[in-house]
Amino acid sequence: IRSIHDHGAGGHLNSLSELVEDSGGLINIGNLPLGDPTLSDKEIIGNESQERMGLLIDPAKMELLKLTAERERAPYYIVGEATGNKQLQFKRDENSCPIDLQLEDFFGKAPKTVLEDKHKPYRFTEIEYTPGKLHSYLNNVLQLEAVACKDWLTNKVDRSVTGKVAMQQCAGAIQLPLNNLGISALDYKGVKGVATAIGHAPVAGLIDSRKGSRLAVAEALTNLIWVPLEGGLSGVSLSANWMWPARNPGENSRLYMAVKALSDFCIELGINVPTGKDSLSMTQRYPDGTKVLSPGTVIVTAVGEVSNLRKSVKPVLAQNLNSRLLYIDLSTDDFELGGSSFAQSLNAIGKNAADVKDAAYFKTVFNTIQQLISDELVLAGHDISAGGLITALLEMNFANCEFGLDLDLDSLSKADLNRILFSEKPAILIQVETGSKAFELLTENNIRFQDLGKPIEERQLKLHHLGENHLFDINSLRDVWYKSSYQLDRMQSGGKHALLRFKNYKKHDLFYSFGKSFTGKAADLNIDMNRRKPTGYKAAIIREKGVNGDREMAYALYLAGFDVKDVHMTDLISGREDLSDVQMIAFVGGFSNSDVLGSAKGWAGAFLYNAKAKAALDNFYAREDTLSLGVCNGCQLMIELGLVYPNHPEKAVLSHNDSGKFESAFLNVEIPENKSVMLSGLAGKRLGVWIAHGEGKFNFPCYKDNYNIVMEYGQDNYPGNPNGSDWNTAAVCSNDGRHLAMMPHIERSFLPWQWAHYPENRKADEVSPWMKAFVNAREWVEKHQK
Secondary structure, three states: OOEEEEOOOOHHHHHHHHHOOOOOEEEEHHHOOOOOOOOOHHHHHHOOOOOOEEEEOOHHHHHHHHHHHHHHOOOOOOOEEEOOOOEEEEEOEOOEOOEEEEHHHHOOOOOOOOOOOOOOOOOOOOOOOOHHHHHHHHHHHHOOOOOOOOHHHHOOOOOOOOOOEEEOOEEOOOOEEOOOOEEEEOOOOOOOEEEEEEEOOHHHHHHOHHHHHHHHHHHHHHHHOOOOEOOHHHHEEEEEEEEOEOOOOOHHHHHHHHHHHHHHHHHHHOOEEEEEEEEOEOEEEOOOOOEEEOOOEEEEEEEEEEOOHHHOOOOOOOOOOOEEEEEEEOOOOOOOOEOOHHHHHOOOOOOOEOOOOOHHHHHHHHHHHHHHHHOOOOOEEEEEOOOHHHHHHHHHHHOOOOOEEEEEOOOOOOOOHHHHHHOOOOEEEEEEEOOOHHHHHHHHOOOOEEEEEEEEOOOEEEEEEOOEEEEEEHHHHHHHHHHHHHHHHHHHHHHHHHHHHHHHOOOOOOOOEOOOOOOOOHHHHOOOOOOOOOOOOEEEEEEOOOEOOHHHHHHHHHHHOOEEEEEEHHHHHHOOOOOOOOOEEEEOOEOHHHHOOOOOHHHHHHHHOOHHHHHHHHHHHHOOOOEEEEEOHHHHHHHHHOOOOOOOOOOOEEEOOOOOOOEEEEEEEEOOOOOOOOOHHHOOOEEEEEEEEOOOEEEOOOOHHHOEEEEEEOOOOOOOOOOOOHHHEEEEEOOOOOEEEEOOEHHHOOOHHHOOOOOHHHOOOOOOOOHHHHHHHHHHHHHHOO
């Protein structure tokens, strides 16, 4: 591929013209794919259909493209050529050429647009509140959408696909969406990755658009700070997405000030903003003349290269009584309430918003905390943003079932406690061991910090300020915080399952039993992490159009000692592959054929109604030296084809989850005594594993004794049993133990950093217990290979 361009705004005209902007090109309109033959040339050229890409390819490589596209069932169209004549033409025939322009005319410098506007600041009043109503205010703030639990949003999207997700939204034993940032590994072997985080401050931006910009950058950075980054702050890049009701009186002026403030702040911090986008028509007009303006907002996305993802810090209080909680202010500003969630809960905006007054100090704090994290001196950490200090303190306790905090806030300010607790000025909390080197490093770098207090065994948050003592029940406030998620979940899961999730989320905390024999060391499983030579034990990844779990499965099998080959269904259908040299096959997860007509129905049809593919499968299963594994969509395929219990007169069925929606979770499973080749060595263990499916409910037509249930969900009700499967079934195997079908994704859980919650006392583990399953398969093949 010489050049590539997505197909979006501007349609074919934008996508294809930019591919040939250096040379010129001829596009044949008649070769562009159409779903409607009545479209005019103008409509075709400007069409903004998504899910298309424009490629510029060397003609000598077209045969390779053709073969690859046919194998992957990816439609492609040759629509034109680069010409070298500096001319852009969209042509239908000799008599019709709707676009025929010189490149310099098409891409030439447009005249500068000059916008004139008058500054028109918004005027807001001070927030009025009653200091003695702290607890009442807290209840309201915790239920605001910006502050409240986002579980309703995160539990319905796949947060484990690729097996490279090292940090997603959820944290702790209770798996609540509290993480500050997301981390994706660059590969399965190393510890480098990419971290992303976002920030925005739309309401504060109404008070002062310049402050809104700085706060958005500050929030993104205080979210990103919790993993060691290559180069520290200097290694961070930002993307700025401007959402603004431009062309309204005063708004262009506010936009200019916001953009300049962000630019100046980033220059002072020494970071770049190489990309972004804008939506400058955020105005809604109604037939009666009413006009509603969206608050001008910049959404900042921060990205950085991670030097060691295994050193990431979570916002989950470590249960360490010999530790202290430190407060570090990055704003050097007062405890302002303007633009805060507290103000919003009072139906107000406020007169003064918080700000970052000293960019140089912000930079110093950021890089110092990076050093502490790299040196593994930070036990837990959280940024202070939506909901203020009180929310951050509570959230650090929410994902646990035990412990609380006893804190003295006198060192923060003599101001009213509501201002201290609800101000959203940029700051962070870090938990460090008592007397650790962290105190010395902070002092050496002139970082101003306040030692607020320590963890306690009681399940309470105790706050002391100017002689007053305040007691907060963590568990009851967690339910208040979760309540908004429950109300939103009712709209997508229905009242029954939303209520079950609300009642059970804190009861289904993760706990494990790895067994004494598991050391976590790859060498103890006879795994060579640096293997390069083939072993002669062959496994094949079987995939169909739409699956997405092939690469993580391939690496898990490779790490276990298999030589892995990639087999697409088109290889089997065409006869290019017959599986005769393969000892193990793995049907992988995903959404084959978009689950049209039901999960794996189309995939099963590809075997049943193509003679060569069916013969290859039948011959493989007729052999006695073979193993098979189906995960998620692959499990659905095995059940649909009857590969696990071919002699049963009535097939088991995998139906839609009882909740009626896609479920994504990291949860407990238990492995009973069993005859599975892969899982027998894990009997008696209780482990954590990813699930991600919409149709995972096992429905069995026969009695339980007719099935070999080899993995069970760790809870017998929702959401611990995410789909309502009979007998909490998560996996079944054939009577001889060779063929295993499971819904959980063990291929996304074989490395410790892939787990959403891994035991703190096992940080040195190289592999998780699930690696044993793949090793068992390789050892069996080694023993039975003919």
